[in-house]
Amino acid sequence: MAKPRDSSKPGSSKPASSKPAGSKPESVTLTEVAGHAGVSRSTVSLVLRGSPLVAAETRERVQAAMVALGYIYNRGAANLRAARTHTVGLLVCELNNPFYAELTAGVDDVLDTEGFVAFIANTAEQPERQDRFLQRMREHNVDGVILCPAAGTQPELLDRLDRWRLPCVQALRFVSDQERDYAGVDYQAGMETVTEHLISLGHRRIAFVGGTLDHSAYAARHAGFTAAMRRHGLADDLVLRCPLTRRSGAEMADHLLNRPQAQTAAPTAALCYNDVVALGLMLGLEARGLRAGRDLAVTGFDDVPEAALSRPALTTVATSARQIGQEAARLLLRRIADPQGPPERIILPSRLVVRQSCGAPSDSLGGAPSPSLHHRDLS
């Protein structure tokens, strides 16, 4: 058989262009680029991946051909052969919470600069939905996942991910404290700090308010409360669990103040699980003619934008969601690059933000020209 090599005459006898009746103008392939540049497929592939093996002159010719033909890289095809897909899965438990949205933005920041893209899923705290999505992620061959585990997630899930060889970084919460990759906030220290703050203001009877789902984040926050109280020899028995909604927070006002048959004294301060509950509680107080900071000290956790905006402004603990997202993404990329490396736990510090809701240090509560128009309070 004769071998018709036509590398010198580009665009002449290529079988690819034998059907000029333009029904499918789509998908310029690497082979066509090769023909146009007068090189082989393999060489184009090397150029594509930035290999140092190709000569500079050749590289330029190939790149010119790619531009001329409007070539677009077909990652799907590449993924089939190569190991990597340059995609990851991101599972958050409640996207509608601004906190998680911010985290997502942080993840996106890092992935974007590294040429990765993320599949997103809102598990809405439903383990079934989480399972379904993880399954889908496997089918799409993602290189790894960032997981904010839904409440009720079984630790066994992580073992399954291991078996699947699917790198996973837990964020904000974790379902098992084994040595596993994790990025989050030091909730316990944050809670200790704000509890100490209340104690330093003279409060002795403090209630811990909010939280029903059992996960690591709840445990850590509660532990912070307990640790600080015990350190000062104070009772940590006043714990009121409730859903993490404004409505529930508002309803807790009664439980806190009207305690007819209570053997113990009423609390003078409410340490809320997060800002949402705290803001709700303040609304509840107001509806009863009471005021946070005067009649009851109230603190939150998270420092959501509303916290600076409420009257009185909410004393809370700031946790930078975006930064956690960035750290989680960076950690996942490291893990993908080196699946065998030792696990890392990245714990970011939190920061106490003192406002007026627990009796301001300078005690000009509420009133006229608000002294609280700090820079960081305005987005």
Next chain:
Amino acid sequence: MAKPRDSSKPGSSKPASSKPAGSKPESVTLTEVAGHAGVSRSTVSLVLRGSPLVAAETRERVQAAMVALGYIYNRGAANLRAARTHTVGLLVCELNNPFYAELTAGVDDVLDTEGFVAFIANTAEQPERQDRFLQRMREHNVDGVILCPAAGTQPELLDRLDRWRLPCVQALRFVSDQERDYAGVDYQAGMETVTEHLISLGHRRIAFVGGTLDHSAYAARHAGFTAAMRRHGLADDLVLRCPLTRRSGAEMADHLLNRPQAQTAAPTAALCYNDVVALGLMLGLEARGLRAGRDLAVTGFDDVPEAALSRPALTTVATSARQIGQEAARLLLRRIADPQGPPERIILPSRLVVRQSCGAPSDSLGGAPSPSLHHRDLS
């Protein structure tokens, strides 16, 4: 040639299991499932896609084999041959805004039930970033995109998407009012309604506050203001543009009230572009010892959670972000199924939410037991 069919003896002479030294236990392929079930690849493929061609008995056998081997579908491989990838791209312009987060959740809802997944990207209002991401979406062969165009997006972009044969649904904003798929809110009607509300309360001099970026959403809101004012023979010249941040909103307080050299009268009401600006403005008023609803009527737009929470609570226009996301996703799926169909524009209504920030109808402003603890104000 003899034909050694070994359908009865599974797992005996298959070349797949010829290398038992378990270095790569991963990736059970369709071929292996076929071997285990004693059928051909093609048949397994048909089962996978739920074809009615295969006999019921065969289907069961194949499914049993898939379970037994722990088979997982490799969509990447399938995508290479088939047209569909069952993925879409979702580009939002500011994820950190809770409004877009909610929209994202809505998109996720619908895609999840249809077996699709979304790549997410936060364009942060940067057209370059938007371009880069769209490029990446093409490389990943997404079936379509949902686009909240970044401010400054050129209409030409949509033509490019057409040329690429990439179905696209615009959401919330659009860069060209040609007949194209779109899902959004009737901003103009919403603004008209709230303007009418102010007028009905007796306001004659009303300022339109906020917005710097030029896009359809700005145009529509402004048009609503103008239309309502003109209908009542009122001047619509008082327009104060500013960035969409709380800080800028706060700073607008001065511009609104201290107008030394102004030829025209000071406004009695401020119609804000959105809630963020309105909330900022209210803070600015408060810092000057003034109060929204008493000294200046203030309205917002979007009905973000904070709106119900501020003192006084903000009168605003509710737009259900989640629903828009759902509609956009449904529309995109229709378009993917039928690329040639006629374009659709889905415009959802908005709803006026009257609270206290522009002088409550029952004029018990601010004061004691708040009457506004409605159900919907509590998340």
Next chain:
DNA sequence: CACGGTAATTGGATCGATCCAAAAGCGCAA
């Protein structure tokens, strides 16, 4: 001029599914 060594390029096999035309199995009538 043959030779070794490096740099650059290449063709065939391959990843794991789908597509499609062809074939096998089967019941039934001529």
Next chain:
DNA sequence: TTGCGCTTTTGGATCGATCCAATTACCGTG
């Protein structure tokens, strides 16, 4: 027995890239 139609199954060929072993080009040396 043969032929026909129907259902069910099947084996290449294929999608568009990567991997790898092999080849070619080129240059300085002995």
